[in-house]
Amino acid sequence: MRIRKTNSLKGNLSVLAKVYNVVVFISLTVFSISLLYPLFWAVCSSFKNIIDYTIDPIGLPKSIYFGNYKRIWSMLPVEVFKQGVGMVRYGILDMLYNTIVLAVSKPFLSTTWTFFAAYAIGRLKVAGGKFLYDLGIVLMIIPIIGTFPAMMSLYRQLNWYDNMFAQIAITSGSFYGMNFLMFYAALKQIPWGYSEAAMIDGASQWTIMIRIIFPMVFSTYAVFLFLGFLGAWNDYNTSLIWLPSYPTVAYGMYIFQFSASRNTATMPEILSGFVILMVPTMILYLLIQNVVIAKIQIGGLKG
């Protein structure tokens, strides 16, 4: 007997439902085109020379032209006013260095300290931990507005403004926020028996945390690290507001498109800069999606 495969979610549709389906399908198709076409246009235009672009801004390139990518390297450097020094020019390598320092150190410290906080509150249940947890939930709901002026004034007084070390340190980790809650939930799910067995064997608290518990939440840690890296790679805001003397590649691109008329940069050249910035993050994102980060359990109970 042949068994007909049906989609259990669909069922029989009324006329109105069919109209809904057609309208939504057309709308989503138009929306999808609106999402993809500007990106496609940007990539195609980045391979046009200015004459091709001027003649036909929206068509496909008549020939692949790499000149924009060559010239953008010399056009991207930014000039920044540094207190006590004057105007300083930062090249691509300088911006790349700043980007890598921020993109590696900030997510690493932030994720690690957040994991520590979640371990202390969720797993060790330290005295006062419940209060901190409830406080964190309240802070996530209650908006506190208007502290930016006081923060800016205070950072300037403490010489923490335009200070990379300070910026990395003061944004490291918290006992509230989505990352904390996810670590908290993951750690609470791990049976206490693992820690108990290790304690009986004489393991220290540090050994238990690092060698037994941490590998079990490594996948969560790694995902936050990757996402933090991607966020920091694309972050122009930190350089714009807090670290004007430490421009990143994203900041360089952001500033470049504003000063493009001064640099006589053409639209294809600007778009080639965007494509350069887009490609690493797209590759990394695809790697996160495709690489299975297996949870590592090193058999804490069996030793």
Next chain:
Amino acid sequence: MVKKMSKNKNFWGRRRARENLFGWVLLSWTVVMFLFNMIFVNFGSIIMAFQTIDKLGNRTWAGFDNFASFVKQAISKDSTLGLAVINSAKMYIINFVICNPLYFIFSFYIFKNYLGSKTFRKIMMVPSMVSSMIMALVFKMFVEGGLPTLYAFFTGNSAETFPNLFVDVRYVFGTSLFYMIWTSFYMALILYPNAMNAIDTGIFEAARIDGAGQWTEFWSIAFPLIWPTISTNLVLGVADFFTNSGVSVIFYKFAAPVQVQTVGYFFTATVMNDKGEQSYPMLAAGGMVLTAITTPAVLLVKHLLEKYGPSED
């Protein structure tokens, strides 16, 4: 026996003390940062709200002058701040109140795996691979560079007759609003179907057996079951009302036209444009006023949505 029990009690007491000590060492940095960023900075902001700062950086007591000045500007339609309040309200009402139900209607289509759903899901993930800054700048470049040509192609008019949507004051707000809705739409099309996937398909099958149509599945099953996700979105929108600066910083840096400024953008741009800090006290006072308004509003909206929203029963 009593000695042995008290020895055990001492052991567990020492162990617990060691755990607490270790735990607080782990917590130390995050607690110090919390004390600084939340307590110390907020305390400084409260003090600043009652001061004036002159051109030389001297601070004097100002009483409630800053509060009065902020409120006066916020309720005036002729001031930048007053316009920013109106813009923030428009963006919230249009994006969260009007568009949110539409996002849900479209998300239901994707959840039901109708024609093209898998392709649409994959396409919605594409902007997530690209940073929000790049998406915004590509959008801006396309609107300035590609859209006039498309306009000329479809209408036969010259591309030069197409207005610059980022400069022409008639269109700047609409352009920013469109961008906000456009990005909110694809994020909702990721968030809501994922929330609906958690619903047991057996519920839909049982409903269909009982003769339920698509509208019943949508309104009586899917909507109540993902109501927590929708209501969280609405509550966060209220919390974000005065802090959301939109995409104006990306489009305009700190020189956006007044027609497109929101309250969040106004705060950021004023701080960044004022190196002498003279406007900081008024902003600090304004922050306190807005916090006093937003906090009960968030709690009230949360309460109302929980009380009057659909229940899973």
